[in-house]
Amino acid sequence: MARVLRVAGAQMGGTQKADSRPHTLARMLALLEQAARAGARLVVFPELAFTTFFPRWFVPDPRELDGYFERAMPNPNVQPLFDRARALGVGFYVGYAELTPEGRRFNTAILVAPDGALIGKYRKIHLPGSVEPREGARFQQLEKRYFEYGDLGFPTFRAPASLVGGVLGMLVCNDRRWPEGWRVLGLRGVELVCVGYNSAAYDPNGGETEDSGLRTFHSQLAAQSNAYMNATWAVAVAKAGDEDGSGLIGGSCIVDPNGRIVAEAKTLGDEVIVADCDLDACRQGKEKMFNFAAHRRPHWYGPIVSQVGATPPEA
Amino acid sequence: MARVLRVAGAQMGGTQKADSRPHTLARMLALLEQAARAGARLVVFPELAFTTFFPRWFVPDPRELDGYFERAMPNPNVQPLFDRARALGVGFYVGYAELTPEGRRFNTAILVAPDGALIGKYRKIHLPGSVEPREGARFQQLEKRYFEYGDLGFPTFRAPASLVGGVLGMLVCNDRRWPEGWRVLGLRGVELVCVGYNSAAYDPNGGETEDSGLRTFHSQLAAQSNAYMNATWAVAVAKAGDEDGSGLIGGSCIVDPNGRIVAEAKTLGDEVIVADCDLDACRQGKEKMFNFAAHRRPHWYGPIVSQVGATPPEA
Numbered sequence: 001m002a003r004v005l006r007v008a009g010a011q012m013g014g015t016q017k018a019d020s021r022p023h024t025l026a027r028m029l030a031l032l033e034q035a036a037r038a039g040a041r042l043v044v045f046p047e048l049a050f051t052t053f054f055p056r057w058f059v060p061d062p063r064e065l066d067g068y069f070e071r072a073m074p075n076p077n078v079q080p081l082f083d084r085a086r087a088l089g090v091g092f093y094v095g096y097a098e099l100t101p102e103g104r105r106f107n108t109a110i111l112v113a114p115d116g117a118l119i120g121k122y123r124k125i126h127l128p129g130s131v132e133p134r135e136g137a138r139f140q141q142l143e144k145r146y147f148e149y150g151d152l153g154f155p156t157f158r159a160p161a162s163l164v165g166g167v168l169g170m171l172v173c174n175d176r177r178w179p180e181g182w183r184v185l186g187l188r189g190v191e192l193v194c195v196g197y198n199s200a201a202y203d204p205n206g207g208e209t210e211d212s213g214l215r216t217f218h219s220q221l222a223a224q225s226n227a228y229m230n231a232t233w234a235v236a237v238a239k240a241g242d243e244d245g246s247g248l249i250g251g252s253c254i255v256d257p258n259g260r261i262v263a264e265a266k267t268l269g270d271e272v273i274v275a276d277c278d279l280d281a282c283r284q285g286k287e288k289m290f291n292f293a294a295h296r297r298p299h300w301y302g303p304i305v306s307q308v309g310a311t312p313p314e315a
Numbered sequence: 316m317a318r319v320l321r322v323a324g325a326q327m328g329g330t331q332k333a334d335s336r337p338h339t340l341a342r343m344l345a346l347l348e349q350a351a352r353a354g355a356r357l358v359v360f361p362e363l364a365f366t367t368f369f370p371r372w373f374v375p376d377p378r379e380l381d382g383y384f385e386r387a388m389p390n391p392n393v394q395p396l397f398d399r400a401r402a403l404g405v406g407f408y409v410g411y412a413e414l415t416p417e418g419r420r421f422n423t424a425i426l427v428a429p430d431g432a433l434i435g436k437y438r439k440i441h442l443p444g445s446v447e448p449r450e451g452a453r454f455q456q457l458e459k460r461y462f463e464y465g466d467l468g469f470p471t472f473r474a475p476a477s478l479v480g481g482v483l484g485m486l487v488c489n490d491r492r493w494p495e496g497w498r499v500l501g502l503r504g505v506e507l508v509c510v511g512y513n514s515a516a517y518d519p520n521g522g523e524t525e526d527s528g529l530r531t532f533h534s535q536l537a538a539q540s541n542a543y544m545n546a547t548w549a550v551a552v553a554k555a556g557d558e559d560g561s562g563l564i565g566g567s568c569i570v571d572p573n574g575r576i577v578a579e580a581k582t583l584g585d586e587v588i589v590a591d592c593d594l595d596a597c598r599q600g601k602e603k604m605f606n607f608a609a610h611r612r613p614h615w616y617g618p619i620v621s622q623v624g625a626t627p628p629e630a
Contacts, residue, residue: 189625295442301495310502310608
């Protein structure tokens, strides 16, 4: 019997600094309702979905900074999303800034089951950006300042029967460009990877680098290839469009285990994409081309763990 | 000063079992001449370029099997290719079946400099197929029977000034689908990866699996994404078309460090593709998005080397 899970990606348009929490949550609830009406059993929201992408600013005031973080999950600010999802019988992935009781900060994502139970938590490992602000720059990328590196590894989770018992994994944003994270999920049998992201559409400080078309291509290429090479479905979901003068790419997509895009966002705004994901379609790849037990040769992979940076041969 | 290397891919059409060695070598010489006329300084030939893809047959006669192997490189059968390349001042990558003086067998590739010097050797690590023949099947995939796993790791080599001092790496065929090999090359500073392949266009035994369009997509997706994620150029070159009733995909391509295809074969026959590869175009990726020293987190990559097969969570 095919294990078909109807999955939605809930792409969000930009969230401005001045937007209230209830305003943003109302948008998320509308996307959730739309996905549920389309029959989705699992809805994937973006990274840091409840707020604007605040690491683009240097925020010296700790109280202002704390306003972007969640001290518990759920909490009163987000409870309506949890309540409505449970009422609709829909599970979800959502990214948020986590502030632990011990005062530790992570760029986190959780998977919640249709009955409201927590399936699992992931804390972003591949933090981009820098610790120190770039002097004189209008926009920063300060994830390395505001978050600790994730400390939970790359776990997979067996979903409940309401999500056809799938093996689910999570990544956050920049993680999707690093094949190591995908491979660890693959080695743990992943069948569906959820990944939310906020990715700059251009250099917000006016430098001449990749344009938004190329950046969207990169984003999809990473999701497609790593899905293929690990014989898994992937759902990659953007926060897109303009946030206070800084642009984010869209390109949210659902990718099959052959690396093909089967659903794709057409806008840079709030938009739901849906696909039926037959988790048994992973078997062909996992048993043949990417039968890890038969074909991997870890003896020669040592440098992947024994060194961090690149060491080219001498000139 | 930009370090621009004009590179050619010399795709080959099918080579039949009955084709003579001189006949096949004459085709390779014609491709070499064409590439040199187009100004290429480095020409990439396919995997097992001097013969048909013999692992598709169970060959019980050791003398017949040995006829597909090279006991030295160069040797009189292939010497004209080496001589002509040196006369033209063109370097090349070529794949061949290697039989060592000790009787060991590998699926090997070498890089030869424009002056005829050996730059480096690589022995295929990701051998597909099986040791034992599939009973009753018209076509086999017996690479695991005919070859040992490569024993040289994934080295990179500093090319001479005649090849603009580039950092070169090699893969063979199925290796290109495994991000681990690419990543080790990336950790060794690779700027141009050469990979020859023979990849089935369909199940030659008539099973219903991926069609040739999907298989070509897979091949290009793997080259494109791994080039992007390691900020390197890649040249992926097929032996294509029909070989004694078994079909091989084409899709030879040259890929830039952004993962974009900049040159692509249009046929399934002998065909030269050419592109100017500015090796300094790797710097943007290597210094920013894929600055390994700044962003990799090997502490969490352990399962990549500590386990071989997949271990899903319990159902």
